Amino acid sequence: MPHTEIVTGVLLDEVALDLDELAQACSVDALWIVERIEAGLLCEVTQPQRFSSAELLRARRLLAIERDFDANPELAALVVDLIEEVGRLKARLRKAGIDEK
Amino acid sequence: MEFKDYYQVLGLDKSASEDEIKKSYRKLARKYHPDVSKEADAELRMKEVNEAYAVLGDLEKRAAYDQLGGGYRDGQQFQPPPNWDAGFEFSGADFSGADMGDFSDFFANLFGHAAAGRAGRGGRAGPRPRRGEDHHAKIVIDLRDAYQGAPRTITLRGARADAQGRVSMQEHNLTVQIPKGVKEGQHIRLAGQGSPGSDGSAAGDLFLEVHFKQDPHYRVDGRDVYETLPVTPWEAALGASIEAPTPSGKVQVKIPANSQGGRKLRLKGRGIPGEPAGDLYLLLEIVLPPADSEKARQLYEMMAREMAFNPRLAMGV
Numbered sequence: 001m002p003h004t005e006i007v008t009g010v011l012l013d014e015v016a017l018d019l020d021e022l023a024q025a026c027s028v029d030a031l032w033i034v035e036r037i038e039a040g041l042l043c044e045v046t047q048p049q050r051f052s053s054a055e056l057l058r059a060r061r062l063l064a065i066e067r068d069f070d071a072n073p074e075l076a077a078l079v080v081d082l083i084e085e086v087g088r089l090k091a092r093l094r095k096a097g098i099d100e101k
Numbered sequence: 102m103e104f105k106d107y108y109q110v111l112g113l114d115k116s117a118s119e120d121e122i123k124k125s126y127r128k129l130a131r132k133y134h135p136d137v138s139k140e141a142d143a144e145l146r147m148k149e150v151n152e153a154y155a156v157l158g159d160l161e162k163r164a165a166y167d168q169l170g171g172g173y174r175d176g177q178q179f180q181p182p183p184n185w186d187a188g189f190e191f192s193g194a195d196f197s198g199a200d201m202g203d204f205s206d207f208f209a210n211l212f213g214h215a216a217a218g219r220a221g222r223g224g225r226a227g228p229r230p231r232r233g234e235d236h237h238a239k240i241v242i243d244l245r246d247a248y249q250g251a252p253r254t255i256t257l258r259g260a261r262a263d264a265q266g267r268v269s270m271q272e273h274n275l276t277v278q279i280p281k282g283v284k285e286g287q288h289i290r291l292a293g294q295g296s297p298g299s300d301g302s303a304a305g306d307l308f309l310e311v312h313f314k315q316d317p318h319y320r321v322d323g324r325d326v327y328e329t330l331p332v333t334p335w336e337a338a339l340g341a342s343i344e345a346p347t348p349s350g351k352v353q354v355k356i357p358a359n360s361q362g363g364r365k366l367r368l369k370g371r372g373i374p375g376e377p378a379g380d381l382y383l384l385l386e387i388v389l390p391p392a393d394s395e396k397a398r399q400l401y402e403m404m405a406r407e408m409a410f411n412p413r414l415a416m417g418v
Contacts, residue, residue: 006252008278009309012288025235025308053288056308060237061136068130070123083136095322097329097384 016050026059036062041077058084105207106175107153107166115167117157126154148203155208162212169211181211203258206270233296233305240289240309242279244319244326247373248348250281255309275307282375283311285321319348324379326372331388332356347371347381354383362387 023030036042041062043055051059058080065076093099108115111125133140133147140146156162173179240255254276275294283289288308295305313321320327330345340358344351349371356366364385372379392398404410 006276006278007291007294009280009289009291009307011280011283012290012308015290024232024305025237027234053286053310056288057286057310068134069127086137091322094320095327097320097327 012053012056016052017056018050022051022056022059025056026063028063032063033059036073036077039073041073102179102206102210104170104173104175104177104179105152105205106170106173107157109175110149110153111157113157119158119160122154122157126150126158152204152208155204156212166211179207204270209270232303233298235305236295236307238307238309239312240277240279241312241314242283244313244316244321244348244373246279247283247313248281251279252276253279257307277309279311282324282373282378284324284373284375285311285313287311318346321373324373324375324377325382326379327382327384329386330354330366330383331386332360334387334389337361337385337387345383356385360385 017025019030019033023033026033033042036059037046037048040046042059043051048055061080061083062073062076065071065079066073069076071079108117111117111122111129113121113125117125129150130147132138133143133150135144135147138147156166169181170179236257238255238257240253242251242253245251246253254274256272256274258270258272275291277289277291280289288310291307291309293304294307297304318328326348328345328347332341332343335341336343336356337360338358340360341356342353343356345354347368352368352371354366354368357364362385366383366385368381368383370378371381390397392401
């Protein structure tokens with residue numbers, strides 16, 4: 001029976017990403033990230049040192065909306081805000097045992 | 102491999118203008134956006150739409166594709182002639198190696214080199230990173246895996262070049278140790294499991310976004326877990342010590358006397374492990390035995406006579 005190597009990773013929120021790692025994970029230049037941080041579109045603080053799972057997911061969503069719809073960053077952020085809010089409401093429904101569909 | 106009719110994917114004919122291609126792409130991108138779409142196969146369709154647009158939305162690739170595939174139908178067996186792309190210059194397409202895992206063998210075979218040769222996105226200036234690109238995938242696990250940690254095997258697709266430089270999509274399995282205490286939406290970062298680096302530089306990483314399989318018994322909020330626990334009327338009224346299933350195994354639970362339906366019992370630290378561990382909440386659901394026998398009916402009738410109980414008293418009736 002072939003030996004199966006088990007790959008062990010790290011949980012992102014225990015070891016958060018720095019700016020360059022976040023940029024690499026999104027396949028963008030660090031400047032793209034910095035511009036959205038400075039505009040308050042990516043996270044609440046304006047000078048974050050590290051980035052968690054939530055910021056990685058938000059950055060990738062921003063990028064997809066900007067790219068797919070040629071949206072400006074503010075509009076993309078508004079769409080992502082709404083997506084996140086829908087996600088929170090769906091989570092509350094699930095927690096209450098209500099089928100979201 | 103099978104020919105892909107990208108015009109058909111975008112619902113267009115071959116004479117479509119650039120503007121029509123963009124409009125159709127946006128319309129479908131909205132329809133199948135994985136965060137909002139209610140279509141069952143939204144994720145798959147979105148990948149097809151992205152792939153079609155990666156080609157038709159790029160002038161050079163579209164020209165090469167049109168020249169190559171003029172006489173082919175969707176799904177027809179297809180092999181590109183040698184040096185089919187001579188004379189075309191692929192550059193500036195808005196996809197990266199990270200997207201390649203989502204694309205078909207057909208795409209990888211035709212355009213894989215164009216993706217492999219570039220990094221960065223969005224037309225920003227800056228040096229191209231030589232490190233391999235990071236990849237992203239989702240993994241759906243059982244809640245129990247988050248309690249105990251467990252190895253789970255996932256199948257990934259990626260573009261690989263053979264000795265002759267031909268690029269194709271290949272599947273490979275990866276067995277990943279799910280860390281104990283992982284939460285919904287959290288990422289597991291697997292170093293070196295992304296694209297290979299160029300010129301001997303480091304490979305990219307693989308980010309796995311964790312999701313929990315829907316479970317009929319448990320609901321999760323962060324590290325807290327919610328479970329509906331059915332109890333009998335006498336267990337709720339008189340109090341009882343009963344056995345309850347939990348994601349970490351069976352536990353004995355003390356039901357306080359005079360408990361009403363919907364009462365929430367907290368089992369501290371029995372949610373998803375971590376620092377701090379989550380809690381497990383048991384929501385009591387009182388289940389009435391059916392009055393489907395003479396004996397059961399007599400017992401209900403006796404309660405009605407003897408208990409003088411009006412649950413609508415507070416409503417004024």
